[in-house]
Amino acid sequence: MSVIATYPCLKGRTALVTGAGGGIGDAICKSLVAQGVTVFASDRSKPQVEGCNLLELDVTCQSQWAHAIERISTEAGKLNVLVNNAGIYAPASLDAETAEGFSRIMDVNQFGTFWGMKASLPVLSDGASIINVSSIGGMVGDEGSIGYTGAKWSVRGMTRSAARELASRRIRVNTVCPGIIDTPMFYENNPDQAKELLARVPLGVLGQSEDIANAILFLASDQSRYITGSDILVDGGYMS
Ligand SMILES: NC(=O)c1ccc[n+]([C@@H]2O[C@H](COP(=O)([O-])OP(=O)(O)OC[C@H]3O[C@@H](n4cnc5c(N)ncnc54)[C@H](O)[C@@H]3O)[C@@H](O)[C@H]2O)c1
Structure with a gap:
């Protein structure tokens, strides 16, 4: 069991x-709540995360973003930390991927991250921290997930551009790139693929959602105040 860090x-x-209804999102919310953060936890349907304000927010839907930001503005007045964590995997090869499948992956993983940053701008405080969740799939190519890798590379590119554009407001923008993490998403790989992926991890085990939450807490905190436009890999050495 991972230990959760403390950032007063x-x-x-x-x-x-x-x-926030998924494995990593749930851990991020709980770790933020444990620091005394007011957390708005959102998912396609209201997630169940104790101690949070719950929101229905499909990240592909502009009107739902507008509603979410309005609610945060009214209830909290400001946003200090935005975590664009929602994602879908749906692996398919170049040969097998369809136009619909590709568009859907781009919509959720790429557009959802873009629009999340854009929609939040009016309520983000100066000095805020945006953390976009990419992947090891955003750092290398992969056989069998053409859409996912394309979208996750794009998340890292947008992160760098936004970091430059928002630096004058001291808003920092970074990515966390998880390796293979023990959540429902990992089990979308067939058992042979899952075994093969795990065999490539030098530390020899799957990561836990709390390992990702710890990196996100650090990027949200003042301890990372000189880090922007950067990536933190949390992958048990997969990319080494
Ligand atoms: N688990 C892994 O091995 C792994 C590896 C690398 C990156 N990631 C990334 O970590 C993030 C979290 O993934 P996870 O492992 O917790 O997966 P998960 O499947 O457990 O959770 C993903 C969550 O995103 C939500 N979601 C999907 N489409 C949405 C939409 N349109 N609007 C709002 N919410 C939506 C789902 O409802 C779900 O609750 C994702 O961005 C994923 O790509 C995961």
């Missing part, structure tokens, strides 16, 4: 987390 500077801040 986060107490009293406000965060929005997307995809």
